[in-house]
Amino acid sequence: MAFQPPRIVITGIGLTAPNGNSLAEYRQNLLNGVSGVQKMDVRYMGECLAGICDFDALKYQKRKEVRVGTRAGSISIYCAREAVTDSGVDWDNVTKDRVGVYVGTTEHGNVETENEIYAISKFDYDTKFWSHYHNPRTVANNPAGEVSLNLGITGPAYAIGAACAAGNLGLIHATQMLRLGEVDFAICGGVSESIHTFGIFAGFKSQGALATHEDPTKASRPFDQDRNGIVVSEGGALYTLERLEDAQKRGAKIYGEIAGYRVNSDASDYVLPNPTRQAECVRQALTAAGIAPVDIHIVNTHATATPQGDIQECGALREVFGEGCPDTHINNTKSFIGHSMGAAGALELAGNLPSFDDLTVHPSINCDNLDPQCDLPGLVLNKPRKVEKVDAILNNSFGMLGINSTLIVKRFAA
Amino acid sequence: MTKEETKQIVLDIIADVAPDEDLTNVKPDVRLRDQLELDSMDFLDIVMELRKRHNIEVPEAEYPELASLDSCADYLTPKFEELGK
Numbered sequence: 001m002a003f004q005p006p007r008i009v010i011t012g013i014g015l016t017a018p019n020g021n022s023l024a025e026y027r028q029n030l031l032n033g034v035s036g037v038q039k040m041d042v043r044y045m046g047e048c049l050a051g052i053c054d055f056d057a058l059k060y061q062k063r064k065e066v067r068v069g070t071r072a073g074s075i076s077i078y079c080a081r082e083a084v085t086d087s088g089v090d091w092d093n094v095t096k097d098r099v100g101v102y103v104g105t106t107e108h109g110n111v112e113t114e115n116e117i118y119a120i121s122k123f124d125y126d127t128k129f130w131s132h133y134h135n136p137r138t139v140a141n142n143p144a145g146e147v148s149l150n151l152g153i154t155g156p157a158y159a160i161g162a163a164c165a166a167g168n169l170g171l172i173h174a175t176q177m178l179r180l181g182e183v184d185f186a187i188c189g190g191v192s193e194s195i196h197t198f199g200i201f202a203g204f205k206s207q208g209a210l211a212t213h214e215d216p217t218k219a220s221r222p223f224d225q226d227r228n229g230i231v232v233s234e235g236g237a238l239y240t241l242e243r244l245e246d247a248q249k250r251g252a253k254i255y256g257e258i259a260g261y262r263v264n265s266d267a268s269d270y271v272l273p274n275p276t277r278q279a280e281c282v283r284q285a286l287t288a289a290g291i292a293p294v295d296i297h298i299v300n301t302h303a304t305a306t307p308q309g310d311i312q313e314c315g316a317l318r319e320v321f322g323e324g325c326p327d328t329h330i331n332n333t334k335s336f337i338g339h340s341m342g343a344a345g346a347l348e349l350a351g352n353l354p355s356f357d358d359l360t361v362h363p364s365i366n367c368d369n370l371d372p373q374c375d376l377p378g379l380v381l382n383k384p385r386k387v388e389k390v391d392a393i394l395n396n397s398f399g400m401l402g403i404n405s406t407l408i409v410k411r412f413a414a
Numbered sequence: 415m416t417k418e419e420t421k422q423i424v425l426d427i428i429a430d431v432a433p434d435e436d437l438t439n440v441k442p443d444v445r446l447r448d449q450l451e452l453d454s455m456d457f458l459d460i461v462m463e464l465r466k467r468h469n470i471e472v473p474e475a476e477y478p479e480l481a482s483l484d485s486c487a488d489y490l491t492p493k494f495e496e497l498g499k
Contacts, residue, residue: 129466
């Protein structure tokens with residue numbers, strides 16, 4: 001008999017999104033059409049549009065820890081603590097060296113480096129004014145390391161660098177580590193502090209991919225004919241994952257089960273997506289999950305509202321799901337919260353998990369004139385849709401340098 | 415610049431470096447690390463802020479001079495005076 005890897009389940013969720021600091025608040029806003037995008041003054045650039053989070057960092061950190069650490073660290077700590085609490089695990093009695101922390105990030109260190117360069121610019125660029133905190137703030141493992149410090153976790157804690165696929169990668173990597181028996185309890189997902197670096201705004205602007213709109217809440221408009229680019233956002237979503245056996249032993253509530261996943265690479269361009277590889281990624285994830293396209297009830301798209309990227313993902317999805325999947329509903333969460341980069345995959349999955357219970361698919365908002373090239377069957381636009389059943393959710397997240405990820409979560413059934 | 419003024423400058427810096435600490439009853443003759451939660455990185459911050467805010471350099475060999483508020487006052491007040499403060 002073939003090796004059956006342990007089943008992995010989601011038992012806790014902690015998040016901060018531009019439109020909510022808990023799963024309940026976030027979900028409510030996704031169903032009510034509430035955007036989290038607003039105007040923000042960005043250094044050197046002036047007014048830009050961004051998804052800004054307003055969680056209380058001091059809920060779990062001292063003021064000094066906030067000062068010494070990073071925004072990504074604070075987001076991670078908030079999400080990790082909320083997830084652990086939500087999981088209901090008896091944290092004091094968890095063996096801390098058997099806990100793994102796997103935090104997906106698009107990038108890390110740009111914010112802190114830009115801040116230091118700005119600071120020394122006030123001193124004629126004399127490097128003796130450069131902070132001794134620069135290195136601990138900018139190491140790639142910083143967000144995960146801050147979680148380990150805050151929660152006293154002595155198991156493996158590191159970041160997964162995977163561009164905008166990173167949120168999914170956090171969950172996927174945790175699944176693998178739990179299956180390998182490397183850890184018994186995982187805190188995983190993705191975070192982003194990217195709105196605090198002007199570089200990401202300037203880079204997208206130079207690329208012609210930074211969204212503008214007189215109404216910030218309308219700026220992120222995937223699939224709309226008039227979409228004009230990305231809204232950069234911060235945020236995070238971290239999950240607690242456990243082997244099913246362990247979760248059941250302690251009577252944990254179970255949000256869903258990791259059914260299958262796939263990560264692949266375009267190997268074709270630094271920036272431009274590749275729909276052939278995206279379709280391969282989706283198909284291979286379905287194969288890994290043992291689920292047919294017709295049995296996926298929600299597809300959460302990666303679409304960032306760039307003119308080309310949306311069309312290409314829709315092409316990939318059309319190839320996989322075609323016309324023969326009447327119960328497959330397709331949505332997009334970035335239309336509410338913008339593109340939260342390393343957090344995107346994790347936050348977008350979280351926004352859809354409650355559908356297992358409320359049988360409602362949150363829509364993609366801001367689509368006033370649907371681009372015919374994005375006109376997929378099953379697209380849920382502007383209003384939530386009540387559906388017959390939601391047994392499997394497929395979550396796409398793609399990133400620069402051609403990294404693609406698809407994660408499938410299914411309704412838990414013992 | 416009086417020694418009391420120097421002590422206040424140091425306390426103002428500590429208030430920013432260690433914002434969770436209660437500084438209302440800091441004893442001037444007791445080592446700062448013995449009465450406040452300050453680590454070596456915090457002392458580097460104090461040195462950095464003296465440099466940034468007041469253009470005062472504290473060489474590494476002389477960091478022990480910053481042990482208490484009194485020793486800070488003894489060590490830093492002449493430096494402020496040299497700068498015409």
